[in-house]
Amino acid sequence: MKVRNSLKSLKGRHRDNRVAKRKGRMYIINKTNPRFKARQG
Numbered sequence: 001m002k003v004r005n006s007l008k009s010l011k012g013r014h015r016d017n018r019v020a021k022r023k024g025r026m027y028i029i030n031k032t033n034p035r036f037k038a039r040q041g
Contacts, residue, residue, distance in 0.1 A: 002038040010038045
């Protein structure tokens with residue numbers, strides 16, 4: 001999982017990427033290709 005300041009650029013890397021907010025943190029989640037996971041905050 002990558003930790004980044006901005007997730008906007010990471011969201012466009014794969015068409016299945018989704019932005020989810022959990023426990024005050026922003027996550028990029030991808031069920032089909034889990035290597036695109038990322039976290040902010």
